[in-house]
Amino acid sequence: MIIDAHSHILGLAADPEFTIEYGREGSLCIYRSMGMLPSHRMPTEEEWEASGFTRKGWPVIGPKESVRDHPGFDKIVVLAISPQWLDGRLIGTVDTTGDLGVDAPMHPDLCNDYIAAVVDTDPDRFIGFASVNPLYRGPDAAVVELERAVVELGLSGVKLYPMYQHWAANDRDVAFPVYAKAQELGIPVMIHQAGSTRIDAKLELGRPALLDDVGRVFRDLRVIIAHCGLPWVDEALFLLTKHPNFYAELSYLIASITRRDLFLLLSKCEPMFVPLEKLFFGTDYPGFLYDPVGLMGKLTTVNEEAEACGLPPIPRTKVDGLAGDNFARTLGILGATSKR
Numbered sequence: 001m002i003i004d005a006h007s008h009i010l011g012l013a014a015d016p017e018f019t020i021e022y023g024r025e026g027s028l029c030i031y032r033s034m035g036m037l038p039s040h041r042m043p044t045e046e047e048w049e050a051s052g053f054t055r056k057g058w059p060v061i062g063p064k065e066s067v068r069d070h071p072g073f074d075k076i077v078v079l080a081i082s083p084q085w086l087d088g089r090l091i092g093t094v095d096t097t098g099d100l101g102v103d104a105p106m107h108p109d110l111c112n113d114y115i116a117a118v119v120d121t122d123p124d125r126f127i128g129f130a131s132v133n134p135l136y137r138g139p140d141a142a143v144v145e146l147e148r149a150v151v152e153l154g155l156s157g158v159k160l161y162p163m164y165q166h167w168a169a170n171d172r173d174v175a176f177p178v179y180a181k182a183q184e185l186g187i188p189v190m191i192h193q194a195g196s197t198r199i200d201a202k203l204e205l206g207r208p209a210l211l212d213d214v215g216r217v218f219r220d221l222r223v224i225i226a227h228c229g230l231p232w233v234d235e236a237l238f239l240l241t242k243h244p245n246f247y248a249e250l251s252y253l254i255a256s257i258t259r260r261d262l263f264l265l266l267s268k269c270e271p272m273f274v275p276l277e278k279l280f281f282g283t284d285y286p287g288f289l290y291d292p293v294g295l296m297g298k299l300t301t302v303n304e305e306a307e308a309c310g311l312p313p314i315p316r317t318k319v320d321g322l323a324g325d326n327f328a329r330t331l332g333i334l335g336a337t338s339k340r
């Protein structure tokens with residue numbers, strides 16, 4: 001089974017101009033590293049246009065576009081982004097087109113309703129993860145919303161963004177009520193416990209090690225570390241060694257390393273006591289450079305690096321596991337055997 005364990009959809013704010021600015025900010029480091037934008041100051045509008053990141057033709061990504069860009073994938077996990085205030089503006093997943101048919105004025109408060117509506121367009125393909133921000137209206141309101149998103153809307157997990165929303169993943173008052181509810185509901189928690197190049201994101205709150213308290217207290221909670229903790233990849237992997245119910249997905253990381261480095265990373269997991277069964281393929285589509293087909297190709301051909309590295313190839317079943325079976329098993333979609 002082929003699964004993208006991490007993707008997004010739609011807009012981030014009612015104002016499409018903001019979504020463009022947000023996309024530009026997120027892509028700035030990539031363009032700079034390619035020498036397409038100045039590295040020592042903010043680019044001018046002309047420089048942005050010349051780089052190809054034009055204001056014209058910014059694509060709206062809905063379920064149709066996601067399926068189109070995921071040929072060959074059995075399942076696509078689509079993650080909500082919960083409401084948060086950023087520079088005085090409320091952002092979060094919204095349906096700027098109204099195409100999803102959520103019958104209410106557009107608002108990030110409805111982020112989970114939009115994701116449920118995406119799942120409704122193709123329930124065999126999409127797996128929807130809710131999102132809540134315990135600082136938005138307080139932990140109690142977040143817990144109520146999470147229960148609604150799972151019980152009423154039928155979403156399959158929850159995605160959390162502590163370092164963007166400025167709360168600590170190990171905060172007993174703010175964060176633990178959300179984990180307790182997720183554990184009670186029996187859903188996995190995917191958490192952006194990793195870095196971000198966004199200027200407002202707080203790196204110190206991104207450290208994977210903050211999740212150690214979560215694993216110690218919530219022994220039955222399945223925790224998926226997004227982006228394999230990039231740039232603290234070894235720290236994230238160590239948590240997978242320690243905590244039986246911890247997993248990690250490879251989005252963003254897999255886009256930022258060569259196939260050779262991916263092979264070396266996967267090869268070192270078992271010697272450092274991390275079962276490869278705990279890792280999932282993901283893309284962070286529709287982010288820039290996060291082409292699902294290209295990234296999956298990097299994974300499925302990874303053993304072409306084995307000879308040059310002087311290391312044994314990764315067994316085919318384990319590569320298949322990374323491509324989707326591991327995630328499916330974690331979510332209970334697959335039994336003991338794969339469809340493939």
Ligand SMILES: [Zn+2]
Pocket residue numbers: 006007008284
């Ligand atoms: Zn993401």
